[in-house]
Amino acid sequence: xxxxxxxxxxxxxxxxxxxxxxxxxxxxxxxxxxxxxxxxxxxxxxxxxxxxxxxxxxxxxxxxxxxxxxxxxxxxxxxxxxxxxxxxxxxxxxxxxxxxxxxxxxxxxxxxxxxxxxxxxxxxxxxxxxxxxxxxxxxxxxxxxxxxxxxxxxxxxxxxxxxxxxxxxxxxxxxxxxxxxxxxxxxxxxxxxxxxxxxxxxxxxxxxxxxxxxxxxxxxxxxxxxxxxxxxxxxxxxxxxxx
Numbered sequence: 124x125x126x127x128x129x130x131x132x133x134x135x136x137x138x139x140x141x142x143x144x145x146x147x148x149x150x151x152x153x154x155x156x157x158x159x160x161x162x163x164x165x166x167x168x169x170x171x172x173x174x175x176x177x178x179x180x181x182x183x184x185x186x187x188x189x190x191x192x193x194x195x196x197x198x199x200x201x202x203x204x205x206x207x208x209x210x211x212x213x214x215x216x217x218x219x220x221x222x223x224x225x226x227x228x229x230x231x232x233x234x235x236x237x238x239x240x241x242x243x244x245x246x247x248x249x250x251x252x253x254x255x256x257x258x259x260x261x262x263x264x265x266x267x268x269x270x271x272x273x274x275x276x277x278x279x280x281x282x283x284x285x286x287x288x289x290x291x292x293x294x295x296x297x298x299x300x301x302x303x304x305x306x307x308x309x310x311x312x313x314x315x316x317x318x319x320x321x322x323x324x325x326x327x328x329x330x331x332x333x334x335x336x337x338x339x340x341x342x343x344x345x346x347x348x349x350x351x352x353x354x355x356x357x358x359x360x361x362x363x364x365x366x
Contacts, residue, residue: 262319
């Protein structure tokens with residue numbers, strides 16, 4: 124992580140504020156800290172903010188502010204945040220049914236890691252994962268903090284269609300497919316929660332900086348019950364304050 128942010132031009136209407144050259148939670152928390160500060164202070168001329176693993180893209184109106192003015196304002200905000208211990212604001216609990224038709228690659232992950240399927244599920248559902256960023260497709264969370272014992276390579280040949288809600292592993296990362304799409308991650312389970320819905324506000328259940336915990340379901344019947352409640356708009360995702 125850099126001591127001071129690095130500013131990179133992204134055309135005449137965007138500025139990249141880079142905080143480091145590696146992927147780690149502290150650098151990412153600094154990204155989220157600046158994002159929240161800019162939103163809270165309503166920085167003049169800022170149109171949109173796009174956080175990533177280690178940087179924040181700031182889109183701005185060049186008729187309202189300049190890159191130099193924006194750099195000065197961002198530097199001031201960052202200096203006030205540097206010594207603060209930024210913490211996630213919520214833990215999002217995602218009910219998940221592991222294995223079977225909802226997690227067709229669970230057995231492969233168990234075989235690859237030399238663990239039993241039960242241990243894989245226990246290890247995967249134990250941590251609270253940091254949402255480093257949203258990308259790839261609308262609402263897709265890149266989650267950090269998966270136990271190293273579960274690291275498993277992507278599929279050699281990606282699937283053409285993956286069901287929305289599928290929970291997967293790719294290398295040392297885990298994530299949730301919010302929409303039906305192609306994909307090459309090893310699928311170990313599925314959540315009945317609708318992760319992205321363009322008809323609600325906000326459309327994505329998760330946002331960068333959240334913590335996520337997967338909560339194993341006991342049966343397909345329990346999964347179906349929650350799925351039915353989601354379809355009727357009567358299910359509310361559990362969100363807690365971090366410990």
